[in-house]
Amino acid sequence: MALLNAKDLESKIATIGKTAGELQSEIQIAAVNAIGYSIEHGDIRYGQKLFDVLPSGIRRASLVAFLEKHGNFCYLKDDKKFAFYKAQDSYDEVALLATSWASAKAENITSEYDVQKMFDSLMKRIESAIKKSGDGSVKVLNSPLYDYLQEAQDRFNVEKAFVQPEQKVA
Numbered sequence: 001m002a003l004l005n006a007k008d009l010e011s012k013i014a015t016i017g018k019t020a021g022e023l024q025s026e027i028q029i030a031a032v033n034a035i036g037y038s039i040e041h042g043d044i045r046y047g048q049k050l051f052d053v054l055p056s057g058i059r060r061a062s063l064v065a066f067l068e069k070h071g072n073f074c075y076l077k078d079d080k081k082f083a084f085y086k087a088q089d090s091y092d093e094v095a096l097l098a099t100s101w102a103s104a105k106a107e108n109i110t111s112e113y114d115v116q117k118m119f120d121s122l123m124k125r126i127e128s129a130i131k132k133s134g135d136g137s138v139k140v141l142n143s144p145l146y147d148y149l150q151e152a153q154d155r156f157n158v159e160k161a162f163v164q165p166e167q168k169v170a
Contacts, residue, residue: 024102027054031063032096035071039088047073048082065104070096078113123149 004012027050034047047067054060067073067082074085126146132138 023058027058027063028097028101031066031101032093035067035088035091035096036093038067038071038073038084039091042072042084044071044073044082044084047071051082059102062102062104066099066101069104070099119153123153 030050031047034044034050037043037046051060051063051067054063064073064075068075068085068087070088070091072084072086072088073082075081076083123146126140126149129138129140130143130146133140133143
């Protein structure tokens with residue numbers, strides 16, 4: 001590629017600045033409408049679609065924070081997708097249009113971790129390794145720990161089954 005002359009480079013930079021500003025504005029409008037759909041219809045798919053189409057250089061964490069703060073969105077970090085989370089009953093479109101999505105702070109992101117799901121995944125990986133150890137392709141160390149974990153899970157499930165609905169298991 002040949003080096004641009006100074007005038008062409010100035011023009012290109014000006015065009016990029018204009019295009020970037022237009023993109024920010026279009027994202028703002030789409031985000032505010034996605035929030036509206038999440039509140040009025042319980043429909044979060046437009047926020048998810050907007051998130052999915054953003055290029056990597058765009059402030060995705062700010063969009064997540066903006067959607068969570070003002071709409072009915074909860075970002076599931078591990079799945080990299082949104083879930084519906086009832087947080088708002090109404091919204092002010094004019095105020096939201098004046099609130100920059102790009103300046104939303106990432107600290108507002110709420111992640112969800114399901115210990116049961118994570119534990120089940122761990123147990124499946126251990127089971128798989130133990131099966132492979134039977135053919136000699138894998139060496140499993142500390143395998144009695146698997147039995148201990150399985151017993152603990154069984155005990156937890158029995159206790160959980162007998163907990164009254166208004167009680168919580170710690």
